[in-house]
Amino acid sequence: MSTPVVELRDVTKRFPGVVALRDMGLTVEPGEVHGLIGENGAGKSTLIKVLTGVYTPEEGQIIVEGTERRFSAPKDSQEAGIACVYQELNIVKQLSLTDNIFLNQYIKTGSGLLDYKAMHAKATELLQSMSIDVDVTKPAAVFGMGVLQMVEIAKALLTGAKVIIMDEPTSSLGESEVEQLIRVVRELKASGVAIVFVSHKLEELFILCDRVTVMRDGKHIITSPIEELDNDKLIRAMVGRSVDNQFPKEETTPGDVAVEFRDVTSVGTIKHISFEARYGEILGFAGLVGAGRTETMRAIFGDLPIDSGEVLLNGKPVRISSPQDAVGKGIAFVTEDRKGQGLVLNQSISTNLILASLGRVKSGMLLDKAKIRQVSADSIASMRIKTPDAENQVSKLSGGNQQKVVIGKWINSDAEVYLFDEPTRGIDVGAKVEVYNIMNRLASEGKCIIMVSSELPEVLGMSDRVVVMRGGEVMAQMRRGEADFNEDDIMKAAWGERKEQR
Known part of the structure; x- marks a missing residue:
């Protein structure tokens, strides 16, 4: 040796x-x-x-x-x-x-x-x-x-x-x-x-x-x-246990259309995109790096200008001009870059958990410390965030627990539409299952979930329907239970084989 x-x-x-x-x-x-x-x-x-x-x-x-x-x-x-x-x-x-x-x-x-x-x-x-x-x-x-x-x-x-x-x-x-x-x-x-x-x-x-x-x-x-x-x-x-089902997808009954894109273009990023996402379902977005998936989420969230086409929310045309506007319309965005865009790293867990829901923790014009403590305690318990103290600086948490804080922040906003961009990137198997269970819970509560993921098993394991993108365009849309809902057909579309839209 x-x-x-x-x-x-x-x-x-x-x-x-x-x-x-x-x-x-x-x-x-x-x-x-x-x-x-x-x-x-x-x-x-x-x-x-x-x-x-x-x-x-x-x-x-x-x-x-x-x-x-x-x-x-x-x-x-x-x-x-x-x-x-x-x-x-x-x-x-x-x-x-x-x-x-x-x-x-x-x-x-x-x-x-x-x-x-x-x-x-x-x-x-x-x-x-x-x-x-x-x-x-x-x-x-x-x-x-x-x-x-x-x-x-x-x-x-x-x-x-x-x-x-x-x-x-x-x-x-x-x-x-x-x-x-x-x-x-x-x-x-x-x-x-x-x-x-x-x-x-x-x-x-x-x-x-x-x-x-x-x-x-x-x-x-x-x-x-x-x-x-x-x-x-x-x-x-x-x-310390067997994770028998790494993708614990729960069956739900999709409801009305929450978000619809009709021939939407943002010059240089996305081209003539059309799709719809319903309440009570998880809509997955698949594609190679640079396909335009994140840009589509940014367009929904008002962080990317729309040059042509129409966006509908609850069946009505809307113009979402900024992220603040999107939040006001009940849209939440769990970004891919949790450290750069999802968290204020030098602030406490409790501060981060209320950033998107300040109205809930106010008494009159002032922040109510007792309400903040209660909201933080509830979030830490329901999200199973591992921390000795809600006042612990969020930068000191592990990646999986930081991700839970980001999701908890948006759940506290009581949004209706949740955009998850690479929600399990850089977190372990156990934490992934916990994130999937959160997504299941939101869908069962009738929320609309749109998930971007580069992991095909994750897309197939958790989505009710999948939109496949390439070069800023929609190449295919697949539905769970149908013959083309598999890795081979998704990859063919991601590499440029256009399928009939439905």
Whole structure:
């Protein structure tokens, strides 16, 4: 057996009211891809921050290549050969790719000036080693997520990293970009670099990983070779029970038409779109990245101008000119970017939960603290938000619990139409089921649910009907129970095969 490149032994990390890691162990071998999974709140993020020197544990040991190390700052971890590519990329969009790669580790000439010739050459070499052939002098803002992710990996390689932690690396990537990342991970493994691969997508673990470690409630549950695992074993280890039905779709009887688009166009984004969404149903939107699904949600929510066509709400033509106007008309929007658009991260859970329903918690012109406490307590209980306190800053919650706060915020607005854009992106299997149950509950209460998802099993598992888009156009509409309600036909439409609309 080789000496592990990094090892955690009995690591414990505490915060006020919470033990985030309890006697946690992890062993990563040189040149292995080691999966790390667990429900949101299981302690994965805390473990990553311990490994990268952001947090110092109260108990336990960090062993790097057989030597105990103590990290008091991220630079200590970096010097030990540990790097991390975070889910939210650490990219300065205004700077060139070269500047981003060499940030805080510039090459200088003998006279002390920045040696851009050498840096451009090295940056180009690093990216070309990952089959990325781009102009490294251009600002990062002109490149897509796939290139920027490779820039983050190049930064790690520049430090001579022996271990690269990848935190949900595929969450914002398209299909071709995911394939590229998989190839790069395999090449890094072949060169002897160890990868700690954190993902909620179980299928990725079986494609890439040699071993998988499962965490639950801050503890080590199992570490096992991937060939000894299957989906059910992983889910049982993560949640402590079997999730027999990952898509708990409940049958409802659709009611009247809530939202209708008639030949709607927004120049440059969506073209001559027609569809209807009914109360008491879940209408799914499928398609490849850039198909226009999110833009359609923004058009419903008044965040994208409509240049032609007609929007009807409850059978009557309406003009929704702004998000505020949409909220006033009973429309809620759970956005794809929960951190950037769904939450005020530096505010408390209770503040976030009332942002869309301030009228409910007022006494006269003033906010009523007692009402705020009651609404917050009710939301935390009904949404099963894991937190020691409603006044806890929302940024400190796990991704799944942050998503529940966003949904709870809109449920408190008592909307009639709910737009869910990628509602389960970046959250674990158990939290996904809880989100699906919330959607079921809203549909059973007669609300209209429109869901955008890039996960075909999710679309098929939860939708009553599906609208498939490509290039800003509707290519097909399918209904549950009919012959074309399957992955093959949805993908054919997503790739350009137009089907008769119904």
